[in-house]
Amino acid sequence: MKTKNVARVAIAGFGGVGRATANLLLSRRQRYREVYGAEVRLVAVCGSRSGLADVGGLEPESLDAFEPGLSGPAFIEASGADIVIEAGPSDFRTGGPGLAYLRSTLSAGRDAIVISKGALVHSGPELRAMARSTGATLKLSGAAAAALPTIDLLENSLKGCEVLEILGIFNATTNYLLDAMMNQNLGFEEALARAQAGGFAEADSRNDIEGWDTASKLVLISNFGLDADLTMDNLSVEGIQSVAAHDIEAWRKRGLVPKLVGSLVRAEGATRAAVGVRTYPLSDPLAHVSGKNKAIRITTDAMGETIAIGSGTEPLATAAAALKDLEHILTARAARATGCSGGLE
């Protein structure tokens, strides 16, 4: 039999994002073969109460035939997956169902790609330590602003530099709402109703509007990009819920553009982090991050300012961010395989 390098992937959480990730992964199998010499098999997928598994690899046309009872960390573990993509609901107050999947995956030394923020915000340092102790890889691009590169910039593009400040427009919904209030003369409620009708604001969008989603991403970028130990309790968090028509009018008159910004400043060993509305003159690139786009500005000691602006259509963009993480894992495995034969069959 021809020797081949096999990566077995399972996806826990099969809503819009989990399904998009599965379809994109299956459509890229030829690429994984050609670039990494890896046979990537999707061996299991599950929702909250049902799922599917096939050790030989699922195909796109089989993804609708879910069987009841096939769900949970034990099911994913039994599937033989060595890479678990976690795409379930996010709850940073409890960790959500993702926490049990990640503990089971990382404690066994399997690699995890995380798309939902909850477990990582709730128990990030614990999961990070678990991954380090078992040698598992823990990647989270999909959770940390997805199509906008954040942790990748810190880990790769700015490697070796000391990060002095991070500023980010991390939440698409609030950026859209502020943009609509400024440029379409909409009141807050009207803008929110439009966003909800367009499907890019959730029916209960308090997490976005009150700044918690931005705060969650800031915690993840800080803890996983800068190796900090930030918790939600360390942040001062203000959303856009109290932005009124007279604020909009005043900013317009002064030529300022409001943005909901997550900020992190590091000085003399201390880190200060906050979420709130800031205003920018039109000469600032952040003033031009419009609609559902996101952005990050990182200031370092040696490379000055780096700005990235990201767009992308959901859920494809988030799926692609998660599969970028998969390619990081395949790259590392391919490098290891040149020195040993582990993982070959």
Ligand SMILES: NC(=O)c1ccc[n+]([C@@H]2O[C@H](COP(=O)([O-])OP(=O)(O)OC[C@H]3O[C@@H](n4cnc5c(N)ncnc54)[C@H](OP(=O)(O)O)[C@@H]3O)[C@@H](O)[C@H]2O)c1
């Ligand atoms: N949508 C985006 O653009 C986007 C972007 C970045 C990050 N995210 C994050 O990605 C995650 C998924 O988003 P989504 O839009 O796909 O959500 P969704 O459509 O609500 O799907 C959530 C999925 O999780 C499943 N689930 C619930 N409890 C579970 C459990 N105990 N075990 C396994 N699966 C369970 C649900 O199964 P049932 O159907 O059986 O209930 C459903 O399949 C969320 O955490 C979200 O915050 C989303």
